[in-house]
Amino acid sequence: MQNFSGKSKEEFVHGVFSSIAHRYDLLNTTLSFNRDKYWRRFAVEQTNIKSGAMALDVACGTGMLSIELAKIAFxxxxxxxLDFCENMLAKAVENIDKTKYKSSIELVQGNAMELPFExxxxxxxxxxFALRNVPDVEKCIDEMRRxxxxxxxxVSLELAKPSAPVFKQLYYLYFDRLVPLLGKMGVGKDGPYQWLPNSLKIFPHQSVVRDMFSRAGLKDAVYHELTGGIVAVHVGIK
Structure with missing residues (x-):
């Protein structure tokens, strides 16, 4: 399992996502059994934004969550x-161009650790699906709060650690063994989708992430577990 800190993790993650950008959306939908769309809609509901709002999607990747936000803000x-990976942003442009929300979404290349905004x-x-990939989780949360x-x-939508007996064992069997295999078949190379289970193993439990939200100064920090606890949506109010 990879063991990273700071710049080395940032460079590794950039390489991973650069190599899978072209298949990222298809594999997300396939590997989540098409639940990823519901997860994003739920996360956007937790933002409580209305039409006319100004929203930031950090580590936006291929822009799918940005599009969900735009559906409300439009x-x-x-x-x-905002994303630091050129290939993911290029795919985001393609995705956004297929919608009627193009005029409402602006893409910016930048770093989640140092958000270029007031x-x-x-x-x-x-x-x-990016908080587990940043070099410093607490700093990222604090930047978002700022x-x-x-x-x-x-609001963070992220993979989580289910706790229900039997389901937990079946999930980790699928996640540890089948996801890397299916990912290899999807992108034509070994490695990138091995990062998925490895990154979850070293990522804190959802209750610990909630405490990070609180330490960052966010009020009423809570998390919602979805689909048996395989993902969690964290929410905190400034």
Whole structure:
């Protein structure tokens, strides 16, 4: 299992996502049994934003969560999707161009550790399936809190650690053995989808992440477990 800190993790993750960008959405939907769409809709509901809102999607990847945000903010609102990976942003452009929300979404290349925005800019900040990939989870949460307006929400959609007996064992069997195999078949190379189970193993339990939200100064920090606890949506209010 890879053991990273700081820059080395950032460089490794950049390489992983650069290599899978072209198949990322298809594999997400396939490996989640098409539940990823519901998870994103639920996460956006937790932002509590309305039409006309200003939203930030950190580590936006291929832009699917940004599009969900734009569905609410449209037509007068604005969504900024930020990612550090050029290949993922290129795929996001393709995805957004297929929707009617192109005028509402702006894509920015940047680092989640140093968000290039002023304090108190956004009505919400989201991050989808990326918090476990950043070099410093608490710093990322704090950056998201910084750029959100007072009363705004920080929302994370992320893989989680289910606890139900039997289901937990079956899930980890699928996640540890089958996901890397299916990922290899999907992208034509070994390695990138081995990072998926490995990254979850070293990522804190959802209750620990909730405590990180609280330590960052976010009020009423809670998490919602979805689909048997295989993903969690964390919410905190500035």
């Amino acid at each position: 037509p007068t609102g604005r969504v900024i999707g 304090d108190n800019t956004f009505d919400c900040a989201t991050i989808g 750029v959100v307006k007072p009363g705004g929400r920080v």
